[in-house]
Amino acid sequence: MSYSSTFSLVKFLIVPLKGSLLITIQKLKEPLNYLVFLSFPLPYLFLSFPVFIFNRAFFPFTLSLPFLSFYQGMLSTFLTKPKSNQRLCVWFKHQFTSLCNGIINESTMITRLNSRLHCFIKLTGSFITTSFLLPSSSRLCLQFTPHSTSLASLLHSTSFSNIDDRPLLSRYQKVTSLDHAFNLFDEMTQRRPLPSVVKFNQLLNAVSKMKHFSSCLYLFKQMCLIGVPVNEYSMNIAIKCCCQMSRTNDGFALLACCFRRAVVPYVFTFSTLLDGLIREDRIIEAERLFKKLIKHKLCEPNVVIYSTMIKGLCKVGNNDIAVGLLRLMDERGCKPNVVVYSTIIDSLCKDKLIDDAFKLFNEMVSHKGILPNVITYTSLIHGLCNLCRWDKVSKLLKEMEDLRISPSLRTFNILVDAFCKEGRVDEAEAVIDIIVERGEVPDIVTYSSLIDGYCLRGEMTKARTLFDSLTSKGLVPNVVTYNSLLNGYCKSLKIEEAMHLFHEITRKGLKPDIVTYSGMLQGLFRVGRCGAARKLFDEMQSQGLIPNECTYGIILDGLCNNHKVDEALSLFHMVGDSRLNSHIVVYNILIEGASKCRKLDIAKALFHDITLKGLQPHVRTFNIMISGLCREGQLKEAKGMFLKMGESGFPPNNVTYRVLLLGYLI
Template structure:
């Protein structure tokens, strides 16, 4: 079912590339010669005829150039007008060199250029973009000294600064103050910025309220306002509400959706695995000649990889390359990780080796994925080799790198080498976290070194480890599997003292421990107790308990348990089924149970 729907999505994308002639996805080299509707209209409007030369400020492409130009301007007498300085400030800010732009603004003030609301608003924007909104407010104060009346542009920039810094309550106060004290009339940008802030803290309802309010006040919401809320609803998995707003925008307000609207909706649908609708939206985009962009493709690559459909993801990347939407190392990392998780290490490796020819440099994420893949496939030598390559390439292994390697070494029984890596960590400035300890304790237990695991656990003894239910479950399982049931039981009882709530795995592991020692009464008691404690047994718990009963030839509760499983929609795993068949064949169990067992065998 899933396969069919994802395939449909992908086949839809295939249709895009096959339709090369005048596809909106693949405009020919000269897009205007074979222009489909969208490009033709572009051709006819002023866009192309507008061949006014760019001002020299807009042509500034690097910082050196900007600073030289500024120096030259300051030498001229009379000084160039503030307009020209402002253009330069803006060019520098547009290159994301906010501190440089701010520096130039200060120089302007020093040499006596009469700065105005335009240049001040750029300076404030620079402060805000660097998360220094307070400095922006200081500049606002300086307006009064300079006899500049701050306008809605300046307040919008400051409002956005507060939103960037997550100071939403303050943003709301500023917003209300502007209106109440009639400091300036909020416009569509003011409302949209406030809406963005509200969405950022999850106040979708209030954001929608503000959307209604602006409309009532005669300030028509535009696509920015709608997209912001639609995206927020999609992120919060409220996809139906997002579509409601989408319909309102398109059909009632007559605002045509754009690539951002569709990308947000597609992202929301991908997160919910609603592939049919993703496919439908892609088709809709095609009909409207809205070209998917880098983000749209990235979301699809990510979704396919998470679904295990790595080949489909690779097709999307091919489309990206053809479209000139150059995939980055992050895109390929998603793909490599997808192959590694499926154990397709040859494909992962081939892709990794091809990165250089694509002009991309593998980063630590690339290496960590591959290390994980090799370790899971028990190819520890390949992993080791790659691990040494990390440092050679000038990258610094992190906690994930070390934890992955340690886990891999334990898996193949190389406890000494795992230990060596663990000891190396502090020198690398890495402090093991709970995840590292889970891996180490699990590794020790699985290699029959429960005593070591227990002493390490007590040695570390920090509060995080002591409040980690997973760590306790690992130790309980380790202890009971090597016959130290007393220790397992003690650890389990300690949970209450530590204020820890056992989860379904903890209970299951303990029940399994009791069953292993033939203590069926204790197992049954815990089985009932977990349900009463609000932690219902799962599929695994039932299978574990049934295996315990069968192994100990205690058949009293078996039929009842099978009926319960049936009622809960659970199924028997392969080893439980084979135990049943053996015991029925040996005549220990009644054949009449076969039908019930048959209905509990997993369908796939």
């Protein structure tokens, strides 16, 4: 029987068994040897599903390993958790010894355990209810099956020695390369007795800090295989690796693995998983998990859980709810700290709500007495830079100096970038000098911004020279660096150079991203090479890149400017009601394109569509319309549009007046 059909059999069995907590089914014939089942009595709160299916086919061992490891896990829980029931522990040990010595058989063991297990399952089982686990997790459950277990390693796990660990401790800290880590791991696994799990965890952590996530998971799996009694720390590192690889589902699968090994997940585990969901923009699930944690008291939410959830809310633009949660955590006796405040402050700054950000900042400092750190200040400075409020920026920098908070390279990079975007390259260079004076080393981000700055001013020679000098500085250009230079070439219509650079990206082992393609497309359209643009667009999609709003805008704009308004319009109609068409910029482009081609009726129809779609015309939309009407000599209508602006709450700006004036003059 295949795994999937086993699974459907299990599904079939769920219904009649709903309501029981743990059921071991022994009556089933081969190939289902054991079926351990968790289902929950509250159908509307929990999904019921089998947690583990132990099919002998997956366990090429004569012993009934799944149960053995299950016992082992429980035993280690009883042994290591001081609060666990001592009598239960003694009883369990007794039963287990009887089993090992052949005094009782497994069925008897299971029967005897059954009643006792309930309390244990209650203890560890409820978290499984988060309903994320199966079926995608089943793959990993099996992959990570912790066979552990010869009896020897079980005995070993209870009699650890730390004597030999000391030399290892000093060595793990020096782990600098993956090779090094693997060698050390091999050496550790040769030792008898095995080094303690702590040493293994330290190694795991070193590997995960080097961002070698899959290697880290591999080592974790090896640990399970050779019988290292992995604990909640090991699990957490492994789960974090999954999450960092955007494989949070696999992280949840490891949670199932936790249960298997009687490792009780706790607040660290949950915050890691919550963060994983948020990383993947799975905010609804993140909220669901967060609520469950609190509702079912799966863990006592600490400041990290709250701040993670707040980050998630901010990420999807729910600043208000984020602030609400900030208030709530405070009410519930969990004191917000600088991280929580900084998270929200940063989000407000990104949304250009700088006044709200400062309000919160003042609340934090004055009312709560929480000291801001370099990150808080960097967020504020970034927000101010985006609004070109330079006076306030220097005020904050002064404030930092007074508080002896030293700006970091990131802080400087923001300043460099802001100056470059303003075309103030000299000042950006001055900031770089300061970085160097302070003994820090500008990184690829710093120089990418500077290249961008040169490009913006059309100083392509300078940009190129800087780009070429990066290697001698020991820096490797990344896609962003390439994008800056490529954009520069495109903007100055040096399309051959841009194309050359574009091909170089792949040659250097990098992958052009959506920005690269968008920039390149824009360049091709600007020099009128619509056919080449079309080809590139197809290539982009074959690379699995999905056009975003910006790409879409570039294409529409490109088509319109190349007198292909009809093509632009048919693309627009093809896209239909998608999110891409729900932005006013799209209408601005098309209306402008249509009216420039003297298709004013189409422009008028599009303008009419805007309100029908529930969108709001922008000042620019009005200006484009007025300009189009004037061009056709429909001055009366243009004037009507002008009057309409005031009514709709979009007061005319200087462009409006210029356009209207021009219309009347010509």
